Amino acid sequence: MNSFADTSLPSFVGEQLQTPTLEQLAPPQTFDHAPRILLLYGSLRERSFSRFLTEEAARILLHFGAEVRIFDPRDLPMAGSVPDSHPKVVELRALSLWSEGQVWCSPERHGAITAVMKNQIDWIPLEQGAVRPSQGRTLAVMQVSGGSQSFNTVNTLRLLGRWMRMFTIPNQSSVAKAYEEFDEAGRMKPSPYYERLVDVMEELYKFTLLLRGRTDYLTDRYSERKQQAAHNINKI
Ligand SMILES: Cc1cc2nc3c(=O)[nH]c(=O)nc-3n(C[C@H](O)[C@H](O)[C@H](O)COP(=O)(O)O)c2cc1C
Numbered sequence: 084m085n086s087f088a089d090t091s092l093p094s095f096v097g098e099q100l101q102t103p104t105l106e107q108l109a110p111p112q113t114f115d116h117a118p119r120i121l122l123l124y125g126s127l128r129e130r131s132f133s134r135f136l137t138e139e140a141a142r143i144l145l146h147f148g149a150e151v152r153i154f155d156p157r158d159l160p161m162a163g164s165v166p167d168s169h170p171k172v173v174e175l176r177a178l179s180l181w182s183e184g185q186v187w188c189s190p191e192r193h194g195a196i197t198a199v200m201k202n203q204i205d206w207i208p209l210e211q212g213a214v215r216p217s218q219g220r221t222l223a224v225m226q227v228s229g230g231s232q233s234f235n236t237v238n239t240l241r242l243l244g245r246w247m248r249m250f251t252i253p254n255q256s257s258v259a260k261a262y263e264e265f266d267e268a269g270r271m272k273p274s275p276y277y278e279r280l281v282d283v284m285e286e287l288y289k290f291t292l293l294l295r296g297r298t299d300y301l302t303d304r305y306s307e308r309k310q311q312a313a314h315n316i317n318k319i
Contacts, residue, residue: 121182125189125200132261219298227261
């Protein structure tokens with residue numbers, strides 16, 4: 084007999100198993116603020132193409148009506164080298180908590196993301212008590228590189244987005260030979276890369292509108308409810 088004839092769940096499944104409903108995903112009727120997007124980039128260079136791309140992305144998001152913040156990674160110490168009370172750490176964590184969506188843009192260095200990019204992500208805790216500064220946010224990933232087209236860096240950022248339990252949108256931007264794509268003032272020249280950037284920001288904005296106000300329910304997990312219930316019983 085096919086073992087799937089028995090469709091019952093195991094007896095150890097807790098009563099915290101609740102069938103998801105569309106009602107619980109209903110959006111709030113109104114929002115008192117514009118979608119909040121935090122943008123992070125991964126370079127400290129004066130003429131940084133990842134910063135230029137990030138700023139260009141921010142302009143598009145502003146045009147859509149978002150509130151944007153770009154974190155300046157200068158003077159952010161290496162993760163673990165100073166207490167959490169360091170002003171740059173406090174600033175970064177507060178911005179991540181504030182955000183409803185994020186953009187991460189790293190240069191490709193030796194086929195990977197930069198230390199500057201990773202260091203920022205390493206400072207953002209997955210969970211701090213009841214506070215979850217990254218979970219449930221939307222995320223768009225972008226990279227710039229000096230060489231020919233590559234996706235190493237966006238792939239790594241995508242992996243990190245999953246790790247931080249963010250909703251990473253399918254579209255992404257990878258600007259090859261970035262030194263050819265920006266003018267003296269740091270503005271992006273017309274090209275298919277710019278068109279793609281608009282597509283990516285449009286998609287991020289749409290997904291942020293779709294998910295905002297629903298994040299608590301979307302990140303509410305059976306296993307955590309079960310753990311909490313067991314914890315409450317043990318306290319009695
Ligand atoms: C040490 C080092 C390693 C690099 N590795 C790569 C690489 O693996 N692939 C690539 O396409 N470009 C590579 N580059 C070029 C950078 O991606 C490029 O200069 C980029 O614009 C740097 O970002 P930024 O302008 O935001 O500082 C490398 C550059 C440096 C200095």
